[in-house]
Amino acid sequence: PRLREELKKNYWIVDNGYNSFPTQIPGEGGEMLCDDEIGDNIIGVLFAAQDTTATVMTWVVKYLHDEPKLLECVKV
Structure with missing residues (x-):
């Protein structure tokens, strides 16, 4: 429920x-x-369509900004 x-x-x-x-x-x-499932969903959305890609990229930039540890992992 x-x-x-x-x-x-x-x-x-x-x-x-x-x-x-x-x-x-x-x-x-x-x-x-979990984080892996969320990541898999993001990848799926990225390849789905142009509009969804723009939306996901906006959120990716936001979360990279908000989470310095995540940004460091992406840089590696």
Whole structure:
């Protein structure tokens, strides 16, 4: 029930054009997505279409800015 509500909220945000990047979408077993799963989803979106690529790139830049350790890993 709670996970279903979170899913509905995340999809509502995306459907309404807020360009939100939902990271709280539960996996198949109901647990939250791990970093690897989120990364796999990003790769999938990058190859899906031009608009989604622009959205993902915006979020990638934001998260690289907000997470210095992540930025260092990407630089390596």
